Amino acid sequence: MVIAGGYESTQVDFAARPPGAVSTAGRRQRGTAYVQPTIAIQGDWDSMAQRDQVKQGGGRTLLVTGGAGFIGGNFAQHIRRAHPEWRVVVLDKLTYAGNEANLAALRGDPDLAFIRGDICDRADVERALDTLGGCDAVLNFAAETHVDRSILDPGAFVRTDVEGTYTLLEAARARGVARFIQISTDEVYGNAAAPDGTSRPSRETDALMPLSPYAASKAGADRLAFSYWATYGLPVVVTRCANNYGPYQYPEKQLPLFILNALHDRPLPVYGDGANTRDWIHVRDHCAALEAILLAPAEQVDGEVFNVGADEERSVLDNARLVLELLGKPDSLIQFVPDRLGHVRRHAVDSSRLRARLGWHPAMRFREGLAETVAWYQAHAEWLADVLAREDSFLHQARALAETAGGAR
Numbered sequence: 001m002v003i004a005g006g007y008e009s010t011q012v013d014f015a016a017r018p019p020g021a022v023s024t025a026g027r028r029q030r031g032t033a034y035v036q037p038t039i040a041i042q043g044d045w046d047s048m049a050q051r052d053q054v055k056q057g058g059g060r061t062l063l064v065t066g067g068a069g070f071i072g073g074n075f076a077q078h079i080r081r082a083h084p085e086w087r088v089v090v091l092d093k094l095t096y097a098g099n100e101a102n103l104a105a106l107r108g109d110p111d112l113a114f115i116r117g118d119i120c121d122r123a124d125v126e127r128a129l130d131t132l133g134g135c136d137a138v139l140n141f142a143a144e145t146h147v148d149r150s151i152l153d154p155g156a157f158v159r160t161d162v163e164g165t166y167t168l169l170e171a172a173r174a175r176g177v178a179r180f181i182q183i184s185t186d187e188v189y190g191n192a193a194a195p196d197g198t199s200r201p202s203r204e205t206d207a208l209m210p211l212s213p214y215a216a217s218k219a220g221a222d223r224l225a226f227s228y229w230a231t232y233g234l235p236v237v238v239t240r241c242a243n244n245y246g247p248y249q250y251p252e253k254q255l256p257l258f259i260l261n262a263l264h265d266r267p268l269p270v271y272g273d274g275a276n277t278r279d280w281i282h283v284r285d286h287c288a289a290l291e292a293i294l295l296a297p298a299e300q301v302d303g304e305v306f307n308v309g310a311d312e313e314r315s316v317l318d319n320a321r322l323v324l325e326l327l328g329k330p331d332s333l334i335q336f337v338p339d340r341l342g343h344v345r346r347h348a349v350d351s352s353r354l355r356a357r358l359g360w361h362p363a364m365r366f367r368e369g370l371a372e373t374v375a376w377y378q379a380h381a382e383w384l385a386d387v388l389a390r391e392d393s394f395l396h397q398a399r400a401l402a403e404t405a406g407g408a409r
């Protein structure tokens with residue numbers, strides 16, 4: 001399947017539908033009260049019959065939580081481009097990481113509804129599920145996501161990542177949604193290793209050994225979601241993706257922080273010896289994997305866990321050097337800073353299960369994707385200026401880390 005821009009998103013047959021995917025029609029009410037006027041334009045359904053007609057024609061309505069964040073925002077855009085007949089309801093609390101500008105490309109889209117709300121709040125979740133005629137599938141991206149922040153304030157992570165997921169699962173169970181995709185992370189594995197301790201990419205059957213409060217909260221949500229499949233038969237799919245990069249990523253995270261600091265000739269803070277490695281996947285490839293899962297029949301995916309990775313393992317130091325090379329800046333901007341507490345040495349995933357079962361494969365190579373990402377940040381000065389104008393002391397400290405704690409090597 002090819003979407004606008006010639007981007008090959010997935011090889012999965014679009015016509016394949018999970019059995020019962022739209023079986024809940026007729027049990028829902030239309031929600032209006034919580035839809036904010038900024039982006040949201042409520043679907044203009046004249047009647048339930050009209051809605052059902054659209055759904056029978058292949059339309060679906062997705063609840064995308066955390067859709068004003070980095071991956072959720074990219075996913076909402078991806079789905080509206082790839083499946084114009086599908087509708088998207090975004091539920092987002094707009095924390096420091098949420099940004100309505102991440103959805104600006106969809107402004108005025110009558111098939112996108114934006115609801116500002118909290119996944120920990122059952123009433124917010126129910127209203128979102130009932131918007132645009134009722135949601136068939138839930139993709140739970142909403143989370144507190146930064147490892148360093150979780151070291152400072154673990155409670156926020158337990159609340160949103162665990163309690164919020166519980167609230168969503170309960171509401172989804174009550175509504176009988178046809179698919180619930182829990183966006184987990186490869187962080188749940190801790191250091192990538194075989195049971196005998198030998199280092200190798202993590203497999204879905206490996207033990208979960210999270211090392212940070214973020215990873216532990218996500219592991220709790222990951223297993224809680226699975227338990228709703230095992231116990232109640234809620235059609236849950238869990239995905240564990242590698243590190244994402246691409247447009248709209250909040251610059252507290254490694255690659256956008258490096259890009260931003262390099263653009264401003266400020267030092268790039270590299271933790272420890274810089275040898276820690278991660279597997280990097282372009283956000284569009286992650287979105288295409290989730291799309292493939294949405295399109296797959298129930299017997300192929302329900303109750304399953306899928307790793308999502310691109311086999312692009314790179315060290316922090318490799319990344320710092322490549323960003324500087326792409327921007328024509330000197331390596332002397334690299335500064336080593338004291339290591340992160342509980343820093344995972346290696347994250348990498350074996351995603352052969354997803355590739356074999358659904359025919360998905362990543363399309364973007366890292367160097368090409370990073371060059372495109374650097375160009376995106378250069379071209380979006382307004383987006384960056386808006387983010388930098390926020391009163392987020394953590395972000396400003398993270399950017400200044402190399403100046404306050406560093407030592408050049």
Ligand SMILES: NC(=O)c1ccc[n+]([C@@H]2O[C@H](COP(=O)([O-])OP(=O)(O)OC[C@H]3O[C@@H](n4cnc5c(N)ncnc54)[C@H](O)[C@@H]3O)[C@@H](O)[C@H]2O)c1
Pocket residue numbers: 065066067068069070071072091092093094095096097098099117118119120140141142143144145146160164183184185186218240241242243244245250
């Ligand atoms: N970024 C990565 O490299 C990566 C890799 C694997 C998995 N993931 C997972 O993907 C998901 C999205 O990650 P991201 O990088 O886009 O995160 P992000 O921090 O950019 O966005 C998170 C979004 O969730 C929203 N949110 C936070 N708490 C909320 C709440 N209580 N109710 C409603 N909305 C809330 C925020 O406002 C924000 O828009 C997360 O679940 C994360 O664990 C991320």
